[in-house]
Amino acid sequence: MLAAMITAPGATELEVRDDVEAIGFGPGTVRVAIRATSLCHSDLSGMNGTIPAPMPLVLGHEGAGEVLEVGEGVTHVRPGDRVIVNWRPSCGECAWCVRGQGQLCQSGNAAMMTPAFRSGGQDFFRFMGAGTFAQEVVLNAGFASPVPDGVSYDAAALIGCGVTTGVDAVFNTAGVRPGETVAVIGCGGVGISAILGAKAAGASHVVAVDPVAARREWALSFGATAAVAPEALADAAAEATGGLGFDHVIEAVGRPATFRSAYDATRRGGNVVLVGVGGAKDDFPISMWELSAGEKRVLPSFYGGDTVTRTYARIAELVRTGRLDLERLITHRLPLTGINEALGLMRSGEALRIALTV
Structure with missing residues (x-):
């Protein structure tokens, strides 16, 4: 065979x-x-x-x-x-x-x-x-x-x-509720699945973030309310949340730089959901002061949580x-x-x- x-x-x-x-x-x-x-x-x-x-x-x-x-x-x-x-x-x-x-x-x-x-x-x-x-x-x-x-x-x-990982990171790990705001960083199969989950959960804004234009177009076709390149994330967050930051940011890449972006885009008291699989030597670029002062919850999500x-x-x-x-x-x-x-x-x-x- x-x-x-x-x-x-x-x-x-x-x-x-x-x-x-x-x-x-x-x-x-x-x-x-x-x-x-x-x-x-x-x-x-x-x-x-x-x-x-x-x-x-x-x-x-x-x-x-x-x-x-x-x-x-x-x-x-x-x-x-x-x-x-x-x-x-x-x-x-x-x-x-x-x-x-x-x-x-x-x-x-x-x-x-x-x-x-x-x-x-x-x-x-x-x-x-x-x-x-x-x-x-x-x-x-x-x-x-x-x-x-x-x-x-x-x-x-x-x-x-991929679908279980993305959809249930939204439902199980993040616990997205109707009317909340969500950003998804990385719009491959897992990220698009997270967008599907956020849409099904009733999120008011779902912002997709990816450097590849074709993937941003896919994200829009699957229910994202906006799709931007990584360098435009801060402006998109300001527009979607009035400068507060997203209630939930799903990181579906698994790199320190994209985790940093996810953390920065999350509101105080919000959820940073880590779905992407990084390497054993990839450390979080976050200080203990930031973790305590912002009270942002970092939530790893393994296979849908x-x-x-x-x-x-x-x-x-x-x-x-x-x-x-x-x-x-x-x-x-x-x-x-x-x-x-x-x-x-x-x-x-x-x-x-x-x-x-x-």
Whole structure:
């Protein structure tokens, strides 16, 4: 079967092989045929080492598919079921799960360190325990979450990462209420999803911030009330908030400079929501005096800030009832063999979400 992989960190392109075998099926696992997968910025982070991962590695973590076979002890899905690949499963029993913070559960970590593919006599790992850039994958049971009726495979794949991260950073972490003001810095797939969430939450002003003109146009088409380049953020904040600052600023880039901009654009007592994934050596450029004097709340948001299956269900219902049209997020469709072209489109900012045909 086909799969896209790297053998060492720092690779700028993926190698697509056609001799790959999915391995490891047995008790407590699910064999899934991937029907839809998409390229997420976190895959780039896995390639360059920002997100640590064992090597060699099959990339991909935003996907959905059909259950082909279930191992002994698996009861929540059956062959033929449609599932989202959930790269952050919750066990339901640990200290985080019993506190309602299943997104912080560590039960899935072992899957990231377990080989799941074989090619040319060499074993390969699954990125984030998923490895969706393959025609088929064997998952630990918790990584397969049922998809409700009325949600397409393409939409389900997007729910699997970027949409959940962006939409529920607004609902769960920020707690945006009707009439409040929101700015979103970084208008890739996660940032646009945050804009969708802010619109659905009833925000009065949603200002999108991105250096790429095409992304600003996308932001407006998805519900932003204004879209500006980074250098115009201060003027946009003055216009939208009367100089007070935004109630909530969502930072969806993961860089110290954009975090600084987010902090400056937030009103006293407001929320700075950090969604972007930065590097281990990227420090906050904020002093302790500023933190105490402004009483601005810095809120990291990991995968939507809630137990993932709960957020999946909420977003799936918004999709099913027509309140979220996720397939509009897909600007390009390519075969898995075109993965390196897709990487170029994402790096250049030309693509919002890229669907890969597996």
